Structures are given as structure tokens and as C-alpha cells.
Amino acid sequence: MSKSTGISDAASASSPARVDAPYTPAPLPKGFGWIYASLLVTMLLAALDQTIVSTALPTIVGELDGVEQMAWTLTAYILAATIVMPIYGKLGDLVGRKWIFVGGIVVFAAGSIVAGAAHDMTTLILGRGIQGLGGGGLMIMSQAIIADLVPARQRAKFMAPIGAVFGLASVVGPLAGGWFTDSAHWRWAFWINLPLAAVAVVVAVVALKLPHTPTRVRIDYLGILTMAVAVTATVLVANWGGTDYEWSDPLIIGLIIAAVLGWVAFFFVESKVAEPIIPIRMLRNRIFVMGTLLGMIVVGVGMFAIVGYMPTYLQMVYGTTATESGLLLIPMVAGMLLTSIPSGVVISRTGRYKLWPILGTTLVGAAAVLLSTLQIDTPLWMLSTYLLLIGAGMGMMMQTLVLAVQNAFPISEVGTATSANNFFREIGATLGIAVIGAIFTNRLTDALTSNLPGSLADGSASSLTPALVHTLPADVQVAIIESYHSALVPVFGYLVPVFIVGLVLAIFLPEKPLAETNADQAEVTA
Secondary structure: OOOOOOOOHHHHOOOOOOOOOOEEEEOOOOOOOHHHHHHHHHHHHHHOOOOOOOOOOOHHHHHHHHHHHHHHHHHHHHHHHHHHHHHHHHHHHHHOOOHHHHHHHHHHHHHHHHHHHOOOHHHHHHHHHHHHHHHHHHHHHHHHHHHHOOOOHHHHHHHHHHHHHHHHHHHHHHHHHHHHHOOOOHHHHHHHHHHHOOOOOOHHHHHHHOOOOOOOOOHHHHHHHHHHHHHHHHHHHHEEEEEEEOOHHHHHHEEOOOOOOHHHHHHHHHOOOOOOOOOHHHHHHHHHHHHHHHHHHHHHHHHHHHHHHHHHHHHHHHOOHHHHHHHOOHHHHHHHHHHHHHHHHHHHHHHHOOHHHHHHHHHHHHHHHHHOOOOOOOOOOHHHHHHHHHHHHHHHHHHEEEEHHHHOOOOHHHHHHHHEEEEOHHHHHHHHHHHHHHHHHHHHHHHHHHHHHHHHHHHHHOOOOOHHHHHHOHHHHHHHHHHHHHHHHHHHHHHHHHHHHHHHHHOOOOOOOOOOOOOOOOEEEE
């Protein structure tokens, strides 16, 4: 039997026979509860460490005397995690996932030790990079291991909580980092990973038994190198452009050129090698392309942009504390939980998933419209309702899209497909946040220049903090609040066309019957 070429997805997606037949779920593997719990914990650890240091950073850089290198504590983790995602996925398919997963946990824990013991910024950044090298694998392996253990149709209800973990981490991460910093020491934001990682390793070694057929390993070194260049240049452009450096700066221009050449070289290499880390034929699969684009646009750009800037809006306009602004995002997480688990159960019962990305994109787009109507005096309960809608929409689609992509390929390639989907979503999130950030910053600078006296407006966008604003005269406070409001709220409206594009993609996303056993998916055509 030949492997999938991705050309026959439309034909196979139109066959409903298996979906309409009576369905009896297969028994779960022995010890699955423990395994599943450990997968959720490792996924949470990897997702948390993208955000947990954000609230602790002022204390960390003050103690380690490294404010100039502050941004690298976040960039190092995201950059390393993004680069290794496709590598973990491919290696898991080739040599088996169990020991790759265990290795990822050990690397993550090692990075936590280095970061927690750091006495200078260089060591801290090194530790964060090592954490990313492990964390990127944990995010991919957790989702791929579920696919090894549970058939696609039954898998839907188990994938849903994994998606909710991302939303939970976006809220709990900053809160946990702030709590450790205030109540214990910022180093505990890293050391807390060690006992949890130890438990996950023990469970994986003792209980995790995965099917695997030995395969000759051919590592795509050139693909890894060109991908690393492309991702590094892309992430640095997204993080530095318009903030640390002007867009016209020769360094940014050089990085843009390096990114373009890197991506061209990467896709060229992938089209030639025997075992590419991201096979080009996947890009000919409509389910993969539309599902990944949908994830990049709605989840990557939409959710992360809104989550990234809403706390700033809450602190500046409503006068909330950093902790309160984090707590006010809880309705979004509640929305995810309210829809992700029930939708997963329904998908498992019916074998159909297409409706949920359509409903999810519609809800997120509607919430963006509502957010664009915010006024300075809009009640917090109303804003929380809008965030609940965003969470509800995301809950319907985040892991549903991953499930659709996994189901579109043979089980022997599920790691590669999962990692590629997550990889491109991470790239979309990085670029989306950068674009939204550039628009917001430019609008804020213009608004402050217009609303404040010249002596106060000069350089104020980069030096204003919520605490400082509350010490200023009342008329100046009003001017700053109006500036932040007028700078950010219209940006939510700018996202609406993006979500409309996402809705079109969701409508045309092919629906392929979910495999009832992994044997059905052994050589499935996409």
C-alpha cells in the first residue's frame, strides 16, 4: 500500500458510511488514566513556561542586573520550542515516542535547574533556551501519544482538555509567576517544575507502552539547519521590529532577507530529501492546509493577540492590578472548558467535526466585533462576557483542528502531522502578535502625542506604567486612559476581516470520517 499523497482527501471526505454506522468505543489501554494525567501535566508545564516569567521579570532583571537582556528570557524559550517541534514529531514517527518523550521531560527539567540556579542573565537565558528545547517536544509528544493510544473518533473527548490547557496556562502562568515572586522567590517559578517532571517521567517509564515498527532513521540535517535559520530570523524580526529597532534598520532588513531565503531554502530541501521533517506532500492535503491556516489565523493571531494585550488594557483603562487583570481572563478559560469537553464528546459520538470550527470561528469573530465597541465606561461584567465568548469559540476548535489533521494521515505519520500543525500555528502566533503590537504601539504613540502636552508626550509610550499613571494629575490620567482606549479597541475591529477569512476556511474544510481504530488509520489516504 502506498502512503498518502494528499490528493484524494475530497473523495474520502465525502464517504459517511462509517460515521453513520453504530459505534462502540474500543477499551482504553491499561493504566491510561495515569498516562493521560501525566500528559496533561507535561503539556501544562510546557505551556506555562511560555508565560510564567512575565510577571516575575521586573524582579528577576533587577536582581540579576540585566534589564537590557530582559526580552531574551521570553524569546529564548519560544525560539527553541518552535525550532524543535517538527524535529520531535519526525523522530517520534521514526524511532518511537516513549523515550523521545522521556528525553524531552529530562531536558525541560535540566533547563529549569539551570534557570532556577542562575546568578546572571546569560545563565538564565541559557536555561530558558534549554527549557524550550524540552518544552517544544512535550507539547508535540503529548498530542501524538494520545493518537497512538486512542483511535481518532474516541480521541476527540481526550484532546479537548489538552486544548483547554493552553488557555489555562495563558492565565495561570502570569498569576503563578507573580505569586512565587511575591510570596516565596522567583526561582520557584522554575523549581516547581522538578517534582512534577519527576512524576511524569516515572509514569512514562512504568506505564507508557506504545506500538512501534522499527524504521531506518535518516535525519534531515540540512532541513533542520535551514529551518533553524528561517525560524530564528522570523522570530527576531517579530520581536525586534518596530520596538528595539526601527523597521528601516539594516539589522531588521537583513533579518527579513535571511528569513525569506531561509524559508525558500527549507522548502527546497524538504522537496528533495528522503525523510523530510515536514514533507512537502502534506502541503497538498486540503485538510492539513485549511486546518493549519485556520489555526494560524484564528488561534495563533486572534487568541494570542487578544490575550497578549487585554491585561494592558485592563490595567491602564480600568485601573486593575496585574493580578486582577490576570484573574479577569478566567472567563475565557471557563468558556474553553464549557465548550471543549462537550464538543469533544459529541464529536466522538457522531464522528463528525466540521461544524465545530465553523461555530468556533463565528463566536470568536462575534466577540471581536463586540470588543471593538468597548467604551471607557463599559462594565467589567460585559467585558468578561465577551472574553467568555472568545474562550467558548476557541474551545470548539483548538484541538478539533489538530484532530482533523491527525486523522488525515497514516498513524505512522501522526507525529509529523501534529508537529507541523503546531509549528505553523506558533509561527502564525509570533507574527500575529508582532503585527498587532506594531499597530497598537503606533496608534498609542500618535494618541499620546495628540492628547498630552509636548513635555509629557515625548517618549511616554515606553515609560508609562499603571502605578505611574495613578500618581499623575486627574486630567493627565484621563488623557492617557483615552489614548490607550482609542489605540487598542479599534484593533479588535481590524481582526474581524481576519476571522471572516477563517470562517471561509472553516466552511470549506473537508470532513473526513474519523477512524474508529488505529488499524483503520494504518495506511489511510488523506
